[in-house]
Amino acid sequence: MGKIALQLKATLENVTNLRPVGEDFRWYLKMKCGNCGEISEKWQYIRLMDSVALKGGRGSASMVQKCKLCSRENSIEILSSTIKPYNVEDNEKFKTIVEFECRGLEPVDFQPQAGFAAEGVESRTIFSDINLQEKVRDLGASQGAVGHVVEIIFYGEQDSSMER
Numbered sequence: 542m543g544k545i546a547l548q549l550k551a552t553l554e555n556v557t558n559l560r561p562v563g564e565d566f567r568w569y570l571k572m573k574c575g576n577c578g579e580i581s582e583k584w585q586y587i588r589l590m591d592s593v594a595l596k597g598g599r600g601s602a603s604m605v606q607k608c609k610l611c612s613r614e615n616s617i618e619i620l621s622s623t624i625k626p627y628n629v630e631d632n633e634k635f636k637t638i639v640e641f642e643c644r645g646l647e648p649v650d651f652q653p654q655a656g657f658a659a660e661g662v663e664s665r666t667i668f669s670d671i672n673l674q675e676k677v678r679d680l681g682a683s684q685g686a687v688g689h690v691v692e693i694i695f696y697g698e699q700d701s702s703m704e705r
């Protein structure tokens with residue numbers, strides 16, 4: 542357990558600085574219990590804005606939950622300082638975009654959904670509320686990290702780039 546990195550691999554065209562926005566951004570994950578190996582069937586989300594106190598004064602976590610199978614209490618915390626944007630220079634490479642502090646569980650799958658923003662490479666136009674869900678084309682996992690492949694062909698700047 543401990544710190545687990547979430548990596549993203551993407552193809553960005555005309556946009557850069559792809560990032561999750563706000564404290565209410567939902568990281569959709571599937572969790573695996575480190576005790577019994579049970580993997581949650583449903584997507585669960587965790588948010589920076591949520592903070593649950595851990596028993597025995599051991600700090601706090603973004604989510605605390607009891608495993609349905611073995612009843613062990615596990616927790617996961619978003620490490621806000623580790624959140625990094627994905628830039629056009631990162632294209633086609635896995636990049637860590639966030640790390641989670643995991644106690645008793647580990648995330649095994651990630652589904653990017655709504656709430657991302659990006660900006661135009663040349664225009665610097667901000668594109669807000671991007672939903673990546675339809676753009677995901679494959680899922681890969683590497684050791685110690687959950688990986689995802691996202692493809693963004695065009696986002697908003699198609700017209701202006703064709704005029705040039």
Ligand SMILES: [Zn+2]
Pocket residue numbers: 574575576577578579608609610611612613
């Ligand atoms: Zn369990």
